[in-house]
Amino acid sequence: MTDQPDRLFAKPLNPVPDFAFNQDVARVFNDMIRRSVPGYLLLVEQIGLLAARFAKPNSLLYDLGCSLGAVTFELRKIKASGARVIAVDNSAAMLERCRANLAFTAKDHPLLPVELVQADILQLKWQPASVVVINFTLQFIPPDQRLSLLQRIRQNLMPGGVLILSEKLRFTDESTEQLLTELHLDFKRKGGYSELEIAQKRDALENVMQPDSLQTHQQRLLQAGFSQVHPWFQCLNFGSILSVA
Known part of the structure; x- marks a missing residue:
């Protein structure tokens, strides 16, 4: 499957539909996320290094909201004898491309086996795991269900297991929020997005994506039962947290 450039919001839309991970988004997702999330490629690479430190032999490694499989790959x-990866997404369109991407990249590398699962992560049947990754997915979960999801993850992590959570962040300090929002817009403009594209995508996401502050994430993770919560990555208003069971 050939990825296409992201031009989904290049023409005026009236009304602008809510954002959905459908076939149209799946076709352009690689281009979209690289031009929308500053530091994305470095973040994914570093997630692999972090996960390798905590992955245990004969355990499960979860990628929740796997999209096209960047983190899954x-x-x-990771070199962990007997370990398996379970990649979960609720979008059939995203999983179809994920499957094709993994098949293409698996040719020349000895890799851990992976199981692709189409499911709502809120309804997932859990198995004990040493690593769970949620990369820019919790922000699409209803806020009143986020804590219970994190509690289930914590309950199913092996001793010393970790959750790696990456999210767009909002900031309680108004001047910080304004500055980082403006810098993020500059990042998008530099990536070639027009003012129309930026505005229409913002409208599309307004009702479906609700970011939290770093402090809210930290408090929720501690409430869910994690013993250590470490912010370890930030690029503009995007960040990642390492939480240890």
């Missing part, structure tokens, strides 16, 4: 490269 990093997890597959």
